Each structure stands twice: as structure tokens, then as C-alpha cells.
Amino acid sequence: MRQPKPWFRKQTQCWYVQIKGRQIKLGPDRDAAHAEFHRLMCQPSRSSEPVAARSLIARYIEWMHQHRAESTSANRQPILESFSASLPKGLTADELRPFHVLEWLNPELGPTTRADRITLIKTVWNWGVSMGYVTSNPVARIPKPSRKARQDFVPRGRWKELLDAATDQPFRDFLAMMLLTGARTQEMLVFSAEHYDGKRFVLPIEMSKGRKRSRVVYLPSEARAIVERLVAEYPEGHLFRNARGEPWNRNSVRLRFRRIKKLLQMPGLCATTLRHSYAHDRLSCGQDALTVAKLMGHADTRMIATRYGHLEQNADFMQDAANAAALGGIAADQPDRKEGLA
Structure with a gap:
């Protein structure tokens, strides 16, 4: 058997060693x-009892609540608990096999959801x-279905129709806040007066997606007017609440969109659709992709380019963009000329 040997990784400027399949960080010196x-x-080598698969999931959930955003943990925990309950009680973590995962997945789920759960x-x-x-990792090579890119967005011409379909303020x-700011649904569910600084919402790192930087949501004047009215009404606790004064949650938002998409005959309409609509509107108005990405809380333009833009569905915008490449008449018909010899 090959003897373990430390190595230096330039990217992290640290020494590492791999012992019995486990990579260990040794430090920079x-x-x-x-x-x-x-x-x-x-x-001395010590034999240890194998960790049960259910126990590994429980330990990850505990770690997740300490190191991941609250919204991320709340979304992942019921999925992991469902998977844990599907496993045989005596199964060890090393004994997990791809069929355990694939048989647990509901075949009625869309390809993107199945890929996310894998x-x-x-x-x-x-x-x-x-x-x-x-x-x-015994399931590292499970094939994932190709993600289905979300194609739905609401063009600006239908925003008033969408807002009018809401039966209460x-x-x-x-709806208006999501269209005006491009905020994520999970951000809308946690905004409170303490996050509002008079111009923007600023979520602390521990409440921001990825927990890498504070999430800043910039508010145009119409959005600020809504927020200031709600801050006066709810100086403590969640700002966005339903007509009964209860904070919105994922299920209550989903139920309202279920009703409204039938009314507007938009089968793909959901809260995330409004975030896509914001991106499409900003790009169609000529705002550059990097600025739009930063406004939406992304570090770069990759998500805008691959998921959110939908510019190819705006034929007039694409034609105007193509027209900008005109040669200014220099390619107009001109009389033929014979090429002379040098």
C-alpha cells in the first residue's frame, strides 16, 4: 500500500494529507x-463502529443549522428527513447504494427537482x-436528469393585469415588491423593519443565501413607499403579511399563485416567475447583465445568462439589437468595378 505523504496546495496555501480516504488539512506552515x-x-489504528445512514443524515442536519442560512436549512430538512425515513434502519452510511436514492425519488417530480434532490x-x-x-461517497456517480430551464416570465405589458388580479392589498x-426588486421568495418571507435602512433592505450574512456576503436589495421609489407603509404598520416582526396579519410562508404564497395563474391562464406562474420577469425587464430596458446580476444578489452573470434573461423570447428586442450592427449604408449597391492590375 502506498504510504501517505503530505502535499502543498497553491490555491489554498496549505499542506494536506490523505489517510484512509480522508483528506486532512495540516495548515500553512x-x-x-x-x-x-x-x-x-x-x-494507533482503532476500529470504530460504522455510522448508520440515518445517523449521518441527522448529524448533517445538525451541522447544517449551524453553518447554513436559516432558509436553506428549512428547505432541506424535510427533504432529508423524508429520505432518512425511506432507508432500512440497519443500513450503514457506507452501504448506501444508488438504488436507495432513485427508488425514493417521486417519479412525478420534474427533472430539475429530481436533480436537486440527488x-x-x-x-x-x-x-x-x-x-x-x-x-x-457510494452515490457519487448517480446520473442526474437534465435540468429543465424555466421559460416563464411576465412581460411588463402584463404587470398591471397581474397586480389587478390580486384580491387584497x-x-x-x-407581487409588486418582487417585480420591482427581483428579490428571492425566501428573502421576501424574512424581511423586517430592522433590515430597512431608509433606502435598501440589508440582510446579515447569516440570513443571506450562501452565507458569504450580506444581501442588499435596492429599492426604487415605488418599492420604498410600500416598505415605509409596512414599517409603520409592523415595526417588529415580518413586514410582508397576509390580510389576516399573519406572515406569508411558502405554502400560503404557493396557494395564492395557484389561484391567480388559473385566472390569468398562466400555467407556469409562480413566485420565482416574478424574479425572472424582473431580470427580463431590466435587460430589455438596456441595463447591463453585470448590474442586473448584482441587483439580484448574484456574484457574476452566469445565472443571468443561463437562467433568467429570456431575451431570445423578446423578438423585438433581439431585432433592435441586430439592427444596431448596421454598416451605415457603406454596403449599398454600387456600380461594379474591374479590379486593376498593380
């Missing part, structure tokens, strides 16, 4: 890293490897 390596190699299970077992609970406020 060479001497200290090698000392730690020798300490690890001198430790990715989540892979994430848990990858985390288990990094923590030393398992030696390898609270839901109309919710």
Missing part, C-alpha cells in the same frame, strides 16, 4: 504541517467523507 502528519501517523444526497455523503464518518404588495 511546512514544519508544523509535517509535525502534525507524523503525529497522525503515529496514532445533488443534496450527494452533498450529505460528501460532507460525511470530509468529516471522516465514511471513507468514500397585502398580496398586491408582495
Whole structure:
């Protein structure tokens, strides 16, 4: 068997070693890293009880609540609990096989949802490897269905029709804010007066998607007017609430969209559609992709280019863009000329 040996990774400027399939970070200092390596190699080999698959999921959920955004944890936990309940009680984490995952997935789910859930299970077992609970990820090579890109958006010409379809002011406020700001649904569900600084919503890092930077949602004047009215009404707690004064949640929002999409005959309409509508509107108005990406909380333009833009569906915009490449008449018909010899 090949003897483990420390190596230096330039990207992180740290030393690492892999022992029994587990990659261990030794630190940036060479001497200290090698000392730690020798300490690890001198430790007596100890047999340990294999971790149960259900236990691994429970440990990941506990870790997730400490290291991931609250909205992310709330979304992932019921999915993971459902998968855990589907597993045989005595199954160890190392004994998990692809068929356990594929048989658990509901075939009626769309390809994007199925792909997301497969990715989540892979994430848990990858985390288990990094923590030393398992030696390898037995489901790392499960094929995922191709994601179906969301094609639905509401063009600006139908925004008034959409807002008029709301039967009460609270839901109309919710719709208007998403159209005016491009905020994520999970952000709309947690906004409170303490996040409003007079011009913007600023969510702290621990409440922001990815927990890498504070999420800033810039508010145009119409949006600020809505927010200031709600701040006066709800100085504490959630700002966006239904007609009964209860905070919106994913289920209540989903039910309202279910009604409204039938009324407007938009079968693909949902809260995320409004975020797509914001991106399409901003790009169609000539705003550059990087600015739109930053306004929507993305680090770069990749998501705008691949998921949100929908510019190819706006034939007039694409034609105007093509017309901008005109040669200014220099290619107009001219009398033929014979080429002379030099």
C-alpha cells in the first residue's frame, strides 16, 4: 500500500494529507504541517463502529443549522428527513447504494427537482467523507436528469393585469415588491423593519443565501413607499403579511399563485416567475447583465445568462439589437468595378 505523504496546495496555501480516504488539512506552515502528519501517523489504528445512514443524515442536519442560512436549512430538512425515513434502519452510511436514492425519488417530480434532490444526497455523503464518518461517497456517480430551464416570465405589458388580479392589498404588495426588486421568495418571507435602512433592505450574512456576503436589495421609489407603509404598520416582526396579519410562508404564497395563474391562464406562474420577469425587464430596458446580476444578489452573470434573461423570447428586442450592427449604408449597391492590375 502506498504510504501517505503530505502535499502543498497553491490555491489554498496549505499542506494536506490523505489517510484512509480522508483528506486532512495540516495548515500553512511546512514544519508544523509535517509535525502534525507524523503525529497522525503515529496514532494507533482503532476500529470504530460504522455510522448508520440515518445517523449521518441527522448529524448533517445538525451541522447544517449551524453553518447554513436559516432558509436553506428549512428547505432541506424535510427533504432529508423524508429520505432518512425511506432507508432500512440497519443500513450503514457506507452501504448506501444508488438504488436507495432513485427508488425514493417521486417519479412525478420534474427533472430539475429530481436533480436537486440527488445533488443534496450527494452533498450529505460528501460532507460525511470530509468529516471522516465514511471513507468514500457510494452515490457519487448517480446520473442526474437534465435540468429543465424555466421559460416563464411576465412581460411588463402584463404587470398591471397581474397586480389587478390580486384580491387584497397585502398580496398586491408582495407581487409588486418582487417585480420591482427581483428579490428571492425566501428573502421576501424574512424581511423586517430592522433590515430597512431608509433606502435598501440589508440582510446579515447569516440570513443571506450562501452565507458569504450580506444581501442588499435596492429599492426604487415605488418599492420604498410600500416598505415605509409596512414599517409603520409592523415595526417588529415580518413586514410582508397576509390580510389576516399573519406572515406569508411558502405554502400560503404557493396557494395564492395557484389561484391567480388559473385566472390569468398562466400555467407556469409562480413566485420565482416574478424574479425572472424582473431580470427580463431590466435587460430589455438596456441595463447591463453585470448590474442586473448584482441587483439580484448574484456574484457574476452566469445565472443571468443561463437562467433568467429570456431575451431570445423578446423578438423585438433581439431585432433592435441586430439592427444596431448596421454598416451605415457603406454596403449599398454600387456600380461594379474591374479590379486593376498593380
